[in-house]
Amino acid sequence: MSAAAGNCSDPVAPPAAKKVEHRMEMFGDVRIDNYYWLRDDSRADPDVLSHLQRENAYTDSVMVGTKQLEDNLFAEIRGRIKEDDISAPTRRGPYYYYSRYLEGKEYIQHCRRLIPDSEAPPSVYDKMPTGPEKVTTQSKKKYVNSLKSLIKDTGTKQLEDNLFAEIRGHIKEDDISAPTCRGSYYYYDRYLEGKEYIQHCRRLIPDSEAPPVYDKMPTGPEAPPEQVILPTGPEAPPEQVILDENIKAQNHSFYHVAAFQARVNPSNKLVAYAEDTKGDEKHTVYVIDADKGATVGKPLKNVTSYLEWAGDDALVYITMDEILRPDKVWLHRLGTEQSDDICLYHEKDDIFSLDLEVSENKKFLFVASESKNTTSTFYFNVSKPEDGLQVLTPRIYGEETRVSHRGNNFFIRRRSDLFYNSELLACPLDDVSNTTVLIPHRESVKITDMQLFADHLVLFERENGSQKVTVYRLPVLGEPLTQLQGGCSIDFDDPVFSVDQSESQFSSNILRFTYSSMRTPPSVYDHDMDTGISVVKKIETVLGGFDKSNYVSERKWATAPDGTQIPMSIVYRKNMVKLNASDPLLLYGYGSYEICIDPSFKGSRLSLLDRGFIYVIAHIRGGGEMGRPWYDNGKLLKKKNTFTDFIACAEYLIEKGYCTKEKLCINGRSAGGLLMGAVLNMRPDLFRAAVAGVPFLDAVTTMLDPTIPLTTSEWEEWGDPRTEEYYHYMKSYSPVDNVRAQNYPHILVTAGLNDSRVLYSEPAKFVAKLRDLKTDDNMLLFKCEMGAGHFSKSGRFEKLQEEAFTYAFLLKALNMIPTHGSA
Numbered sequence: 019m020s021a022a023a024g025n026c027s028d029p030v031a032p033p034a035a036k037k038v039e040h041r042m043e044m045f046g047d048v049r050i051d052n053y054y055w056l057r058d059d060s061r062a063d064p065d066v067l068s069h070l071q072r073e074n075a076y077t078d079s080v081m082v083g084t085k086q087l088e089d090n091l092f093a094e095i096r097g098r099i100k101e102d103d104i105s106a107p108t109r110r111g112p113y114y115y116y117s118r119y120l121e122g123k124e125y126i127q128h129c130r131r132l133i134p135d136s137e138a139p140p141s142v143y144d145k146m147p148t149g150p151e152k153v154t155t156q157s158k159k160k161y162v163n164s165l166k167s168l169i170k171d172t173g174t175k176q177l178e179d180n181l182f183a184e185i186r187g188h189i190k191e192d193d194i195s196a197p198t199c200r201g202s203y204y205y206y207d208r209y210l211e212g213k214e215y216i217q218h219c220r221r222l223i224p225d226s227e228a229p230p231v232y233d234k235m236p237t238g239p240e241a242p243p244e245q246v247i248l249p250t251g252p253e254a255p256p257e258q259v260i261l262d263e264n265i266k267a268q269n270h271s272f273y274h275v276a277a278f279q280a281r282v283n284p285s286n287k288l289v290a291y292a293e294d295t296k297g298d299e300k301h302t303v304y305v306i307d308a309d310k311g312a313t314v315g316k317p318l319k320n321v322t323s324y325l326e327w328a329g330d331d332a333l334v335y336i337t338m339d340e341i342l343r344p345d346k347v348w349l350h351r352l353g354t355e356q357s358d359d360i361c362l363y364h365e366k367d368d369i370f371s372l373d374l375e376v377s378e379n380k381k382f383l384f385v386a387s388e389s390k391n392t393t394s395t396f397y398f399n400v401s402k403p404e405d406g407l408q409v410l411t412p413r414i415y416g417e418e419t420r421v422s423h424r425g426n427n428f429f430i431r432r433r434s435d436l437f438y439n440s441e442l443l444a445c446p447l448d449d450v451s452n453t454t455v456l457i458p459h460r461e462s463v464k465i466t467d468m469q470l471f472a473d474h475l476v477l478f479e480r481e482n483g484s485q486k487v488t489v490y491r492l493p494v495l496g497e498p499l500t501q502l503q504g505g506c507s508i509d510f511d512d513p514v515f516s517v518d519q520s521e522s523q524f525s526s527n528i529l530r531f532t533y534s535s536m537r538t539p540p541s542v543y544d545h546d547m548d549t550g551i552s553v554v555k556k557i558e559t560v561l562g563g564f565d566k567s568n569y570v571s572e573r574k575w576a577t578a579p580d581g582t583q584i585p586m587s588i589v590y591r592k593n594m595v596k597l598n599a600s601d602p603l604l605l606y607g608y609g610s611y612e613i614c615i616d617p618s619f620k621g622s623r624l625s626l627l628d629r630g631f632i633y634v635i636a637h638i639r640g641g642g643e644m645g646r647p648w649y650d651n652g653k654l655l656k657k658k659n660t661f662t663d664f665i666a667c668a669e670y671l672i673e674k675g676y677c678t679k680e681k682l683c684i685n686g687r688s689a690g691g692l693l694m695g696a697v698l699n700m701r702p703d704l705f706r707a708a709v710a711g712v713p714f715l716d717a718v719t720t721m722l723d724p725t726i727p728l729t730t731s732e733w734e735e736w737g738d739p740r741t742e743e744y745y746h747y748m749k750s751y752s753p754v755d756n757v758r759a760q761n762y763p764h765i766l767v768t769a770g771l772n773d774s775r776v777l778y779s780e781p782a783k784f785v786a787k788l789r790d791l792k793t794d795d796n797m798l799l800f801k802c803e804m805g806a807g808h809f810s811k812s813g814r815f816e817k818l819q820e821e822a823f824t825y826a827f828l829l830k831a832l833n834m835i836p837t838h839g840s841a
Contacts, residue, residue, distance in 0.1 A: 030079050032798065033072040035786035036065075042719070045742045049755065051719065053786045057779035061771055070771070070782065073800040080799055084826040087835055092822035095622045096815060098562045104129075106542035106556035107146040108521050108530075111286045112136040114146040118259075124813030125263030128278050128289075130308070132255040140526040142544040142553040147254035194219075260289055260308050270295045271805040272772075272812045276323035283327045284380060288314060288352075290333060292323045297772040297807025299323070299342070303335060305352065318356050324374040326383050328400050334362070334383055336372050342727035342774050344372040347385050349403065362407050363387075363396065368730040377423040378470045378524040384410070384421050390611075390734035393418040397428070410450055423447075424470045425495040429456075431468055438646040439464040442477070444499045456502045464645040466614075472525050474547045475502070478517075483573070483585040483643050485517050485616065487531065489547045508545060508552065512538060514573050514587045516616035530555075534619040536589035536633070537569035560621055568592060569627065571617065576636075576663075576670035582651075584663045585643065586670075587617035590632040602832050603632040603677035605668060609640035609660040610689035611735065612649035622821045629834070632676055638663035638693075654737050655747055661696045668697075668704055680706055683828050687711035688776060688808065691767075695753025695784060698762060707764040707831035709824055712808050714776045715784040717752035718745065727774050754780070757787045761794040764831035766824065770806040778802055797831065 040054035058066045081088070101121040107114035113136075118127040131146060190209075197206040208219050222242035236242070267273035276292040283289070289308050292301035303318040303325055322344050324336040333350045349360040365372055365387050373386040383398040385407060394413035399405055410428060411419040420431045428450060430443040437459035445453045457465065457477065463486070467478040472495070479486040488505040510517065512535035520530040520542065527547045534540040539558040545551070570592045575583045595601045604626060608615045615635055623633055637643040640652025640660040652660045668684070671677055682705050686694045691713020698708055714720070721739050724730050737744035749755050767785050769778040785800040792798070801823070803811060811817055829835055 032076050044745055053783040056782045070802045077799040077801045084830050088822050088826040091625055091825050092819050094625055095818050098560050098621045100559035123264045124815055125267050127259050128261040130258050140528050142528055142546045272297045274812045283330050285330050292325055298774045315352050326376045336374055347372055371731050382423045395419050395421050422470045431465055454499055469519055476529055514571055514617040516618035536571045536617045537566045539619050576667045578663050578666045585637045586667055587635045591627045594630040599675045599678050601632050601677055602681045604683045605634045606685050607636045607638055607664045607693050608690040609638040609652055612642035614641055614643045636664050636667040653735055664697055665701055679704055683707040685709040689714055696751050699756040702762045705763045707828055709766045711768045712776050713781050715753040716780040718748050754784050757791055759791045759793055762792045764797040766799045766827045769802045771804045772807040775808040
């Protein structure tokens with residue numbers, strides 16, 4: 019394998035970083051870091067910036083021969099997206115709220131429409147009224163081109179008119195849909211002669227108690243009158259654009275708005291949003307009038323994205339200290355200066371950070387002070403702001419809690435060393451220490467989250483590596499709470515899948531969730547918790563002839579060196595792979611922070627699958643897929659299990675004929691980038707190519723420096739190397755400390771200059787050291803985004819361009835670059 023893999027000329031020489039010896043000694047052990055100088059917290063040092071720019075230029079020179087492929091990949095990935103689209107509307111008060119995507123635009127519009135009959139109870143069959151569909155330039159061109167391809171002569175207008183009359187003549191213009199019986203009414207759509215749009219109607223059922231099988235909706239003079247309940251087209255309530263991110267982003271190379279839709283005040287008159295214009299996650303909060311778009315009051319500066327309304331005219335928000343640790347929670351009254359805000363709590367222990375959540379009924383705010391294994395929680399009664407924060411769950415080392423509220427009770431999900439997969443408790447508002455167990459701890463089922471409704475409780479759980487959603491009916495408000503029984507689980511289609519909770523209305527019986535799998539695009543469902551009926555509200559459109567039946571998704575298990583079974587989720591296109599060890603394969607891993615990498619859909623991934631790739635997620639220890647012990651056995655002094663699990667998955671895939679070493683590529687980001695660095699040092703012979711995105715690579719040096727963001731709060735994840743045992747253990751796998759003279763596969767490393775989670779200098783040092791020591795001539799590329807942070811560029815198409823670049827790198831490393839003129 020050579021640096022010229024693919025079909026381009028040899029690139030210029032790679033940049034060699036200067037060496038400036040930096041000596042570090044701990045416990046009698048000396049480490050020499052020749053590239054320590056690459057860390058510049060000001061991001062302004064000319065030498066550092068020059069080196070990063072040289073690295074970017076070198077990367078460009080190596081990839082110049084694949085630019086056409088990259089452009090083709092980008093066009094292919096973008097071509098699957100329905101660019102002019104809206105999200106599934108969320109019902110909130112008298113409005114539907116949703117996001118609109120515009121053709122050709124990088125960012126979204128935040129919009130809303132009035133609900134025509136907002137007093138009617140919500141239903142899974144609700145549908146937001148819409149106006150005339152926009153005809154896009156792209157769709158016009160497609161229509162014209164399709165006609166031109168069929169008709170070669172000129173003067174086709176008469177033919178077009180004849181075809182239109184012919185097609186329209188097949189339609190019964192005055193018609194109704196089959197009525198649906200719902201409660202006391204028949205619901206149906208009416209089509210009117212000559213009209214472009216439909217009417218949504220209903221009629222009373224004369225005898226709603228009668229058996230429904232032979233029902234027929236009555237019509238005529240004696241029938242109950244028809245009610246038009248949902249106007250459409252020009253009669254629909256107008257769309258209201260509250261905020262257009264495309265306009266706000268015009269003067270910024272990076273632009274991100276945090277959690278806009280959830281930040282509408284109770285009266286639906288004001289909206290608060292947090293804006294980040296650098297990618298460093300330091301936000302400015304603006305309040306705007308939802309009707310007029312005008313800014314209300316002065317912005318709140320240097321805050322986190324943790325932000326909630328406390329009534330109609332007050333905000334609670336969190337700020338960070340100098341190491342970017344969320345440490346103070348504040349109460350802000352609209353119309354007052356930020357300097358006059360009231361500090362509700364200051365967390366002084368630098369291992370703990372603050373979090374902010376709101377109860378589903380919006381009556382309480384909850385402030386959590388949390389480390390990696392301990393949480394204490396305060397509550398804030400929105401109706402009694404003068405009471406400030408009150409302790410709900412005290413700090414007990416090793417116990418973690420998440421809380422919410424309904425009626426006269428707080429609900430508490432509690433995890434401890436004894437009840438490691440969590441139990442669910444309830445306590446009275448006026449006696450928080452008097453708890454009742456609603457769902458006891460179960461060894462095989464982990465409670466990951468809960469969602470409360472007026473009459474229901476929903477638990478999001480995990481069992482044997484798969485997700486579960488279980489619905490319980492709660493006693494009538496005011497009746498005592500006892501242990502819950504008889505929960506109903508929602509069934510899902512695919513063998514491996516992902517399900518995420520979405521915003522739902524507390525007072526309704528409708529649970530909203532998003533479902534996807536590695537072959538099923540994200541689908542938003544409304545689930546009626548009384549009837550068990552689920553209705554799809556939105557399926558992400560995938561253009562280009564996508565058919566999920568062409569793809570296979572499956573679960574396999576590898577055996578780790580200690581005998582532990584490691585689950586993997588696999589997807590491939592069945593008519594493109596041979597499963598005889600000749601197929602290229604991309605193996606993804608993360609394995610930290612108890613984060614679950616569930617098997618979900620990604621449209622851009624089709625560009626690999628449709629080229630014959632097999633895609634695999636290794637659910638390795640350090641994540642949370644198999645319950646709390648899965649996490650505990652992949653952290654601190656057991657962290658190496660994460661790396662050996664990943665290697666075991668790779669070896670299994672080779673043994674079972676999914677691929678060979680020469681066709682095996684790997685990928686991981688952030689803490690998953692640490693995984694990449696570790697396994698590359700441990701088993702460089704096992705892989706053809708690796709992609710490490712914004713990777714955490716300098717574990718010992720970073721964790722020894724409490725001035726670096728996240729360091730103090732991460733000691734409970736990785737260990738504190740100021741103690742000798744952790745120092746030597748962490749040094750034994752820290753990627754920067756273990757680079758040595760050996761052959762490495764093709765490697766692409768990425769970074770963001772403004773990254774506040776993983777300093778750009780970590781991947782920069784790793785690459786510099788690899789350049790100095792590695793003994794092969796394979797590609798080693800470093801791409802640093804000079805105007806972005808941890809989450810890369812902010813525009814939706816900009817992100818696709820980065821994926822296209824990564825895919826082009828992998829295809830180049832695998833010698834899969836198409837020859838000139840080939841498909």
